[in-house]
Amino acid sequence: MRKPHRPFARARVLAPLALLAAASLAAASLAEAQRAPAPRDWRDGATCYEVFVRSFRDSDGDGIGDLKGLLASLDYINDGRPSSPTSLGARCIWLMPIMDSPSYHGYDVRDYYRVAPVYGTNDDFKRLVIEAHRRGIKVLVDMVINHASSEWPPFQAALKEPASPYREWFRFAPARGPNNRWGNSNWHKSPVRDEYYYGFFWRGMPDLNYEQPGALEEMKKVASFWLNEMGVDGFRLDAVKYLVEDGAVVDDTPRTHAVLREYAAHVRAAKAGAFTIGEVFDSTGVLLSYYPDQLDAYFAFEIADSLIAGVRRGDARGILAPVLRLQQALPANRWAPFLRNHDQPRTRTELGGDLGKARVASFLLLTLPGLPFVYYGEELGMTGGKPDERIRTPMAWSTTAPHAGFTAGTPWQRLADDSLEANVAAQERAGSLLAHHRALIQLRASTPALALGTLEPIAAGHPAVVAFVRRTAAGSALVVANVTASAVRELTFDVPMPAGRRQSRTLFGDTERWEIRPPSAPSAPGQVRVPALAPYTGVILEFAVIP
Ligand code: CA
Secondary structure, X not given: OOOOOOOOOOOEEOOOHHHHHOOOOOHHHHHHHHXXXXXXXXXXXXXXXEEOHHHHOOOOOOOOOOHHHHHHOHHHHOOOOOOOOOXXXXXXXXXXXXXXXXOOOOOOOOEEEEEOOOOOOHHHHHHHHHHHHHOOOEEEEEEOOOEOOOOOHHHHHHHHOOOOHHHHHOOEEOOOOOOOOOOOOOEEEOOOOOOEEEOOOOOOOOEOOOOOHHHHHHHHHHHHHHHHHOOOOEEXXXXXXXXXXXXXXXXXXXXXXXXXXXXXXXXXXXXXXXXXXEOOOOOHHHHHOOOOOOOOEEEOHHHHHHHHHHHHHOOOOOOOHHHHHHHHHOOHHHEEOEOOOOOOOOHHHHXXXXXXXXXXXXXXXXXXXOOOEEEOOHHHOOOOOOOHHHHOOOOOOOOOOHHHHOOOOOOOOOOOOOOOOOOOHHHOOOOOHHHHHHHHXXXXXXXXXXXXXEEEEOOOOOOOEEEEEEEEOOEEEEEEEEOOOOOEEEEEEEEOOOOOOEEEEEEEOOOOOOEEEOOOOOOOOEXXXXXXXOOOOEEEEEEEEOO
């Protein structure tokens, strides 16, 4: 993994030589042609990057990250070049809530039509979108429609005035409703009169009532505003499994599915190509009930957990199971693998601080099918555990500036203890976790097999080794990873290889001593012999058809 992007395979070719080695002369131009397909859909080969604006970069010294800071850092995310040594190459950003809110995290919105003043103005946001688009970055914003802030004017009106037309946008009752299935009450005493209102998460976040048309019509208006006036490319929708309650059942109800269906249809009609991705924090089985005609995509929490658990235990068996289940059910651009998000302890912390483990976990994430999401700072190996503020700490940019270059003032939250190491400037060097992410994200974008290929597992013959092929008609890529701290020796894989003349290239990692045996018959697999796979190492070997 130390030398990604090595241009040509060093893999030693065994007999028959001609089949694999024929193309070395024409290989450069051929490889270029194969490397630059016009993507049919921006999601093909894309990686998305989750940003907490408050913690990304502060432009004005108030200690709070803002839109101008993010704008100044867009080249770090993607500078528009297909191959860049100083840019991640992410094709999409998801901004955690940026609308006006009384909280630091923004998941309780006070004004759906206004950017939080500490982050900037609506015009700052529009400028950010233009600059993002110029670099090939799609912009998704967090949209919170399950609940609003208790300071949202419609809730205040409904709370204070029983005759208010906004009453039906919320759920009020003279007594607490039933407890939920976990035995808790989500009903809160009104501070104004002798009644209760429903709020799944807490009293400061009253749920919207989608049994009546008013709230949904308003949320559709909000969606249209952001798509058409503010220019966004879509939404990450928060907590969608809790949209509509049915007595004691507060999640995954039939009405929740119906509301999502209607909302998503509105988004598609409001802007062609708009993309919606939902948070359904649950098993794959539950996730599948949110298809085929609701939101475009959802986060695959089970993949996140299988990757983290497999790497933590050093056991590769089971890592691919949730991937295969989703792949079988859905097109790859409709589900999103990730490692950790803003609600979970950071990857490196989950992996006991081990950089090798973090490295192989991200290698797997970025070689799987699906639309992967990387939480900001994960590419640096930032650490952090609960409480939430500590998994959302400021990004570290510089090893010399105060507060690691995040702010010239006092940061809203103390930086992580490892900010001199999990730091962009410190990792501007070959072999860093940042360089590893840049190489993999750009390889994924430029390699058809990694962008579009179907995943076919390969028997690895060792519990610490994950092996699979990503296959398209034009070629395939063999992906192999060792998820343990020990070298694994003498592996032999049966690898399906494209028929006809083909060439092999090492795309990532070290294949110096690997041996490739072409298929003995057209329908038979070839073989790849690996004398040793170093600890926490990932390798990608491509087989391309020579036309
Ligand atoms: Ca600021």
